[in-house]
Amino acid sequence: MSHAINDEALDTIFRNARTYRHWQDKPVSNAILMAIYDLIRWAPTAGNISPARIVFVVSKEAKERLKPHLDEFNVTKTMTAAATAILATDLDFPRYLPKLNPRLNPNEFDDADSRKTTAFRSATLQGAYFIIAARALGLDCGPMSGFNNEGVDREFFAGTQVKSNFLCNLGYGDPAHLRPRAERLSFDEACRIE
Ligand SMILES: Cc1cc2nc3c(=O)[nH]c(=O)nc-3n(C[C@H](O)[C@H](O)[C@H](O)COP(=O)(O)O)c2cc1C
Numbered sequence: 001m002s003h004a005i006n007d008e009a010l011d012t013i014f015r016n017a018r019t020y021r022h023w024q025d026k027p028v029s030n031a032i033l034m035a036i037y038d039l040i041r042w043a044p045t046a047g048n049i050s051p052a053r054i055v056f057v058v059s060k061e062a063k064e065r066l067k068p069h070l071d072e073f074n075v076t077k078t079m080t081a082a083a084t085a086i087l088a089t090d091l092d093f094p095r096y097l098p099k100l101n102p103r104l105n106p107n108e109f110d111d112a113d114s115r116k117t118t119a120f121r122s123a124t125l126q127g128a129y130f131i132i133a134a135r136a137l138g139l140d141c142g143p144m145s146g147f148n149n150e151g152v153d154r155e156f157f158a159g160t161q162v163k164s165n166f167l168c169n170l171g172y173g174d175p176a177h178l179r180p181r182a183e184r185l186s187f188d189e190a191c192r193i194e
Contacts, residue, residue, distance in 0.1 A: 013135045018181065020140040020173030021077040028082040028170055032137055033058075039133040045122035048101045051093040052126035053162050055086040056170075065155050066167075071146035074167075081142065082171035086152060087130060089123035091116055091161040123165055130168065140173035 011017075033056045045051065057066050063079055066086075070078055078084050094106035094115070109115040131141050144167045152164040 009136070012138075013132055017135045018140070018173070018175075018178055020142045020169070020171070020178075022174040022177035023077075023080050023082065023140075023169075024172040024174050026082065026172045028058075028139060028172075030058075032139065033083060033085075033170075035137055036130060036133045036139075039136070040126055040129040043126065043129040045126060046118055047104050049093045049104075049118065049122055050096065050100055050126070051090050051119040052123040052130075053088045053090045053157075054130070055088070055156050057084040057086060058082070066152065069148040069151035069155065070144075071148075074144050074146045077142060078144070078167070078169055081169035083169070085130065085168045085170060086156060086164055087123070087127040087166050087168060088153075088157065088162045088164045089119045091119050091163060093119055120165070127165060127168070134168070134170055139170050142169035142173075143167070144169065 037054065040052075041050065057063055063084070066084060067075060067079060091112075094109045097104050097106045109118065127143075131143060134141050147164075147167055149164045152167075153162070157163070
C-alpha cells in the first residue's frame with residue numbers, strides 16, 4: 001500500500017532543494033549516477049516508450065568537448081560541477097517497443113511530427129524525474145538550457161536521432177553562493193479545482 005513520504009524527504013526533494021551554480025570540490029561516483037537512472041526508469045512515460053537518453057559528462061576530456069557549446073554564463077558552473085548530464089530525447093524510440101510495450105504498433109509513430117511531440121513530452125518528464133531522483137539520492141542539481149543544442153548533438157549524438165533537451169549539472173553544491181530564493185505562484189494563481 002502507498003504511503004506519504006516524510007517531511008524531511010519532501011524538504012530534500014522540494015522545499016529546501018535549490019538550483020546550484022557553485023560546487024564543493026567533491027566527486028560523484030558512477031554508482032550514484034547509475035542509481036539515478038535505476039530510479040527514473042520506473043517513472044511513467046506515454047505507452048512506456050521511455051525516450052530519454054542520458055550522457056553523463058564526467059571526465060575532463062568530455063567536459064572540454066561540451067565546453068564550446070555552452071552559453072558563456074554557464075561555462076564556469078559546468079566546468080566545476082562533478083558531472084553534467086545531457087538529458088536527451090531519442091526520436092527513434094519505436095525500435096525498443098517490442099521490449100517496452102509489445103502491444104503498441106511501432107507504425108503508430110510513423111508520422112514524424114507526432115513522434116517528435118510524443119517523444120519530447122515523455123523525455124522532458126523523465127528529465128524532471130531525473131532532478132527529483134538526484135535530489136532524493138543526496139545530490140544537488142543545476143539544470144540549464146543555455147547551450148547550443150545543435151552543437152551538443154553533433155558532438156555527442158552524431159549519426160543518431162537523439163536530440164539534446166537540457167543539461168543538468170550534478171554534484172554537492174556550495175550553499176554559500178546561493179541567491180535568495182525567488183517567489184513561487186500561489187495555489188490560486190496557478191491552479192483551480194473544478
Ligand atoms: C529547463 C531549465 C533551464 C534552465 N536554464 C538555466 C541556465 O541556462 N543557466 C542557469 O544558470 N540556470 C538555469 N536554470 C535554473 C533556474 O533559473 C532555476 O532552477 C530557478 O530559478 C529556480 O531556482 P531555485 O531552484 O534555486 O529556487 C534552468 C532551470 C530549468 C528547469
